[in-house]
Amino acid sequence: MRAVIFGASGLLGRSVMRAFDDMTVTGTGFSRAVPGLVRADATAADDIERLLGRARPDIVVNCVGERRPQMWAGSPDQARDRNVDAARLIAQGARRFGSRLLHISSDYVFDGKAAPYRPDSDPNPLNSYGRWKLLAEQAVRAACPDAAILRLPVLYGPALFAAETNLTEIARQVSVRARIELDDVCVRYPTHTDEAAEVCRRLAGALVRGQRLGSVAHWSAEQGVTKYQMAVLIARRFGLPAEHIRAGEADAVSGDRPVDCRLDCQDLSEALGTVRRLFVTEFPPVVEPWLLPAGPISI
Ligand SMILES: NC(=O)c1ccc[n+]([C@@H]2O[C@H](COP(=O)([O-])OP(=O)(O)OC[C@H]3O[C@@H](n4cnc5c(N)ncnc54)[C@H](OP(=O)(O)O)[C@@H]3O)[C@@H](O)[C@H]2O)c1
Numbered sequence: 001m002r003a004v005i006f007g008a009s010g011l012l013g014r015s016v017m018r019a020f021d022d023m024t025v026t027g028t029g030f031s032r033a034v035p036g037l038v039r040a041d042a043t044a045a046d047d048i049e050r051l052l053g054r055a056r057p058d059i060v061v062n063c064v065g066e067r068r069p070q071m072w073a074g075s076p077d078q079a080r081d082r083n084v085d086a087a088r089l090i091a092q093g094a095r096r097f098g099s100r101l102l103h104i105s106s107d108y109v110f111d112g113k114a115a116p117y118r119p120d121s122d123p124n125p126l127n128s129y130g131r132w133k134l135l136a137e138q139a140v141r142a143a144c145p146d147a148a149i150l151r152l153p154v155l156y157g158p159a160l161f162a163a164e165t166n167l168t169e170i171a172r173q174v175s176v177r178a179r180i181e182l183d184d185v186c187v188r189y190p191t192h193t194d195e196a197a198e199v200c201r202r203l204a205g206a207l208v209r210g211q212r213l214g215s216v217a218h219w220s221a222e223q224g225v226t227k228y229q230m231a232v233l234i235a236r237r238f239g240l241p242a243e244h245i246r247a248g249e250a251d252a253v254s255g256d257r258p259v260d261c262r263l264d265c266q267d268l269s270e271a272l273g274t275v276r277r278l279f280v281t282e283f284p285p286v287v288e289p290w291l292l293p294a295g296p297i298s299i
Pocket residue numbers: 006007008009010011012013028029030031032033040041042043062063064065066067082086104105106107152153154155156
């Protein structure tokens with residue numbers, strides 16, 4: 001099977017590359033087109049066409065996106081392009097070259113007021129990122145009607161820098177011991193990138209085999225935790241003090257962060273089988289390198 005992974009330099013894309021390593025796979029980067037990846041601007045139709053024309057993949061996975069809140073506020077046009085235009089152009093490319101498409105979306109398309117959400121639940125995003133992810137889904141469906149859209153919750157996994165994931169950022173905050181308040185109202189379902197990538201692999205295989213799975217699918221870990229609870233779990237697991245961390249409600253009262261977007265994953269679980277990784281057992285090796293004052297010694 002031939003695969004092209006757009007956004008292979010990112011948090012999820014790196015895990016997807018590993019999960020697809022038994023295929024003929026081409027991964028793309030943009031600002032981080034490290035050796036082994038091809039540089040492609042997913043907001044430029046020419047770049048996408050050139051790459052897909054050359055690789056002729058059976059499956060395209062779109063892991064391109066802009067999920068950093070500072071970018072939504074500071075460079076909203078660029079963030080929108082990376083979430084919406086890139087999705088539309090990649091979908092048009094996949095359609096043109098006859099590839100199946102797996103597009104990654106987010107639980108932020110929901111308002112968090114009526115969990116659990118099924119794939120056919122009504123979206124109602126609360127912030128720009130959620131609105132862009134929803135616009136991207138609509139653009140993907142219009143350009144490539146047989147695409148699969150996979151919505152995921154917050155991810156954690158091997159990080160290249162502490163701020164790359166919420167969890168590693170919180171681990172850093174636990175370890176530096178500066179006074180901080182973390183939200184203890186909004187529930188998140190941190191999902192390991194390798195679990196999400198394995199779901200992508202199975203979903204990609206099903207798509208290429210022509211299995212019918214519905215156009216929108218959900219995947220999520222089962223354990224719900226607030227940011228404050230993540231900090232307490234990290235402190236307990238590594239015997240660190242947690243008195244400098246206070247429980248707050250900043251995310252919940254901001255009005256633009258959903259309180260609970262638990263995704264109902266029953267359909268995909270039944271179709272793809274079990275790939276679960278438990279948060280409590282999987283988080284320690286991910287956060288441990290970030291508890292050292294100087295950060296990880298090697299990645
Ligand atoms: N991380 C999460 O918690 C989470 C949760 C739910 C859904 N998602 C979704 O999952 C997808 C992947 O997220 P992620 O966390 O892996 O994001 P990420 O770590 O920020 O990676 C984003 C990827 O997009 C690439 N990219 C950015 N602008 C580009 C452009 N103009 N052309 C081509 N590539 C470009 C980046 O390449 P360079 O870095 O090389 O520039 C990088 O490979 C996104 O759709 C995101 O919305 C993420």
